[in-house]
Amino acid sequence: MASFKVKRPSLLKRAVFDGYDYGLVLHFVQGAGRLLQQFGGSYIGDADHPYYRAWRIPKAKLHTEPEELFTKLMELADGQCKESYESFIQKLDAARASPRLDAFLWGMKLQLFPLTDGGALSIGDYHPAVVALYRSLRGLFLPPMRGWRLDSSLEFIYEQLIAEVGLSEDQVEISGIPRALHSDGTVSVESDVVSLKVGGESPERSAQGEDGANEVYLADVPHMFAHTWEADELDHAIEPFSLYDYQTVGVRFLVTRSSALLADDMGLGKTRQALTASLIQAKGGRILIITLASLILNIEREIRLIQPDAAVSLQTDDPSCQWVVTNYERLGAFVPVAAGFSVMVIDEAHRLKEPTAECTKHAFDIAAQIPNRYLLTGTPVLNREAELHTLLRLSGHPIGQMQLREFCEQFAGSKEFRNALRERLADWMLRRRKDVLPQxxxxxxxxxxxxxxxxxxxxxxxxxxxxxxxxxxxxxxxxxxxxxxxxxxxxxxxxxxxxxxxxxxxxxxxxxxxxxxxxxxxxxxxxxxxxxxxxxxxxxxxxxxxxxxxxxxxxxxxxxxxxxxxxxxxxxxxxxxxxxxxxxxxxxxxxxxxxxxxxxxxxxxxxxxxxxxxxxxxxxxxxxxxxxxxxxxxxxxxxxxxxxxxxx
The missing domain is CATH 3.40.50.300 (P-loop containing nucleotide triphosphate hydrolases)
Structure with missing residues (x-):
């Protein structure tokens, strides 16, 4: 009697790649679902989806651990399937060589809403390409709403979602109903807002004498001004610190202004320059440094490098210490004592670009009481013009007194506008790149x-x-x-x-x-x-x-x-x-x-x-x-x- 050889199916039937994720259609193997979930996979169970029954796997997992995934799948298959590691990789390579950019866009829906204080809100389904786009636009993710706040027009975002991501026109809906963004990250429709004020004086009291629950405002900060120094006096003040030539220029830039932004490239010593300038400017007064919690010890070390016998307090206000270093999360505790400081330095200042954030509000309340304010960030700040508005206001720069909408109309949206803004900021922002410094x-x-x-x-x-x-x-x-x-x-x-x-x-x-x-x-x-x-x-x-x-x-x-x-x-x-x-x-x-x-x-x-x-x-x-x-x-x-x- 003749014997018949059973043909075993392939483990991987087909694969698709969209530039971010793989879609793997696999022969059924008991226990494979739990394994694929461990690798970040998600199952496409909608029968109308073009890749129904595929497992969607992030590319990072398959690019770094393909052999581990293949080996474990074949162990679970226990001889049911035929597949070599080479053929498995060839199928992935073939998918990557002919990417289907729209593979996982099916069924996605996004809604765009105008925000009452400018910009837009995006809510809906997400895809890595959408996240990448929103991050390139310097968007802010809002966990309470599972949405994104974007400082761009609705029309521009709509065009980018279609042109760059590949969504169809019926997948993106533009709403004409404005939303208001509150300081806790929640959103309400415009009619629900008691008042929303970013800048100027505090909101007016309601008839009952209590502040509206949704009010958001930023304290007025003194206008920036020039400090006058005698040349010999300033030379003598800087000499003990043994700085590079370009760092000396940076210190001079800061101490001759009551407020400025130092935006040097990462690694050029922004902190060293700012601390030196602060020590000179304070003239014995107290100095408040605001930074990330993870960088507090770095700041303390820097302080002791320029002033070995410095009295430094970390995260709490000690009136006996000239230097106080704290992090953004603790700013509220320093609002009542801010008037006791002569200089404030805000490290990683781009963290304050969002005017509705609680730490931004506290930073303004503190800055309103301190005459000298220095901001540091190595992040290029002219890629998204609107991000500068809050920092300009925090510095007391005249342009920061403009309403955000007016600011964007004058300085955003074209190369000519950006050039005009750059010229206006030359008295406030100093930025040097490493490749122009021969030393x-x-x-x-x-x-x-x-x-x-x-x-x-x-x-x-x-x-x-x-x-x-x-x-x-x-x-x-x-x-x-x-x-x-x-x-x-x-x-x-x-x-x-x-x-x-x-x-x-x-x-x-x-x-x-x-x-x-x-x-x-x-x-x-x-x-x-x-x-x-x-x-x-x-x-x-x-x-x-x-x-x-x-x-x-x-x-x-x-x-x-x-x-x-x-x-x-x-x-x-x-x-x-x-x-x-x-x-x-x-x-x-x-x-x-x-x-x-x-x-x-x-x-x-x-x-x-x-x-x-x-x-x-x-x-x-x-x-x-x-x-x-x-x-x-x-x-x-x-x-x-x-x-x-x-x-x-």
Whole structure:
């Protein structure tokens, strides 16, 4: 009797790719759904959808962990399906080679509403392409409404959704009913609003003598003015601080004004310049520094570098201290005591661009009582003109007194308008780029400190006191520290200028995937490289980063990406984890700092406070000094001084 061989079906029937996600139509395998959900997958269960029964998987997962997913799926299939890893990857490659940009747009609906204080509100279904568009427009996500606030016209947003995202006209609805955005992130229709006032005096009291529940206002800030200094007096005041020439120019710019925006490129020492200017300007008075919670210790270090015996209070007001450093979340506590300060410095000032945010309101209440106000941000501030309006108001600049709508009519929407605005801001904003400063050509390392949150600190202590061998615990701690650094690193990447590119080195492949995902959510295009990638993919990633101006970040493991490739398109290098030797660190840095590099390279090194990070950094510095002492003793001394000055 003849025997018949049963033909086994393929595991992956077909695949589609839209530039952000894959759609995988798989042969049914028991337990595959739970596995795919672990990889960020979602099942398309609508029978009318063109990719009904497909699993939608974020590209970051399939680009970083394809072998793991394939292996686990085949284990679940237990011989039911035929598929080799090569054929699985070929199907994904074929989908990526012929992307269907509209694959997952089916069924999406978006509504656009005008906002009473200018701009627009978008509510509805979302897709990574929509999120990327809204982030490129510098939109603000509103969690209570699951919507986006955008400082653009309804017509412009509508056109962009159709032209850039690919939505059809009937998928985007424009409403003529204005909405009011409140300080808690909620929205109401215009008729529900008691009053909405951004700027000027406080809202009028209601007939019952109580403020309306929905009122939002910003306190009036004194007009900015010029400070007069005798040339010799100012020279004598700046001389002790040993600044670069361009930093001296920055300090002069600040101290000759009661308010200004310092917008130098990341890595040029904005904080150092602002603190020096504040100390000079205060003339013994008190100074309030506002920054991110994760940067408070950095600020304290910077203060002590320019004034070793400084009296510094962190997060609380101590009247006996000249310096007080706090974070945005605690600003409300400083409103009653603000009049006791002579100077305020607002680090990462772009965080205050949203006038309805609670921290913005508190910042205005504080600024109204302090005569000298300096704002710092390395984020390019002229890409979205409307974002400047709140910062101009906070500074007391005359243009900030204009209504937002009038401001946008005069200064937004065309190159000519932007040029006119730039000329008007020359007395207020100072911005320098690294590539025009010859004294900075070369490679420069800049460590910066971050803090773990309470949960991370508890986990760190638990691992530290665990029963595993020391080597195992070190590995666990380094994995934890990488996770703790991701948010800070992505934040730095978001601050890059339009021509900047960065390499991010990680120790663990899961960190690569997380950074890729965070960058995608921020609208930053990445290329990646890990050890399991073949030579063809390795070269494709390098070529894309080097040649595609839209690809801004190259992220990979140090083992895979730290040798043998040329990444001179990058002018920033960041380490999620430090290599074990100076040679490995230098080798990785030199992917960017090598023949063909025409710009200065900034190496940014996040170090987690009170962790093995700091011990490893000191060990690397010691090893580096030892090697330099043997080879170049004079250079070693110079490098040591530069490294000490950079820790901030």
């Amino acid at each position: 900075l050509k070369g490679k420069h390392r800049q460590p910066f400190s971050i803090e773990m949150n309470d949960a991370e600190r508890n986990e760190y202590q638990s691992i530290l006191g665990g029963a595993d061998t020391p080597l195992v615990r070190i590995g666990q701690l380094r994995r934890l520290l990488e996770r703790a650094k991701v948010a800070s690193i992505v934040d730095r990447l978001c601050q890059m200028g339009p021509d900047d590119k960065a390499i991010v080195f990680c120790e663990f492949k899961e960190t690569v995937a997380v950074i890729e995902e965070c960058c995608a959510n921020a609208g930053i295009v990445t290329a990646s490289l890990m050890g399991h990638h073949n030579g063809k993919r390795r070269q494709a990633a390098v070529d894309r980063f080097q040649e595609d101006p839209d690809c801004r970040v190259f992220v990979g493991t140090t083992k895979a990406a730290g040798t043998g490739i040329n990444l001179t398109a990058a002018n920033y290098v960041l380490f999620c984890s430090l290599p074990w030797t100076p040679a490995l660190q230098a080798q990785a840095e030199d992917r960017a700092y090598r023949n063909g590099q025409l710009r200065p390279v900034m190496v940014l090194i996040p170090l987690v406070e009170s962790s093995i990070d700091q011990h490893l950094w000191q060990m690397l510095l010691s090893k580096q000094a030892l090697a330099s002492d043997l080879l170049e003793p004079e250079q070693a001394a110079e490098d040591a001084m530069r490294q000490l000055a950079a820790v901030a």
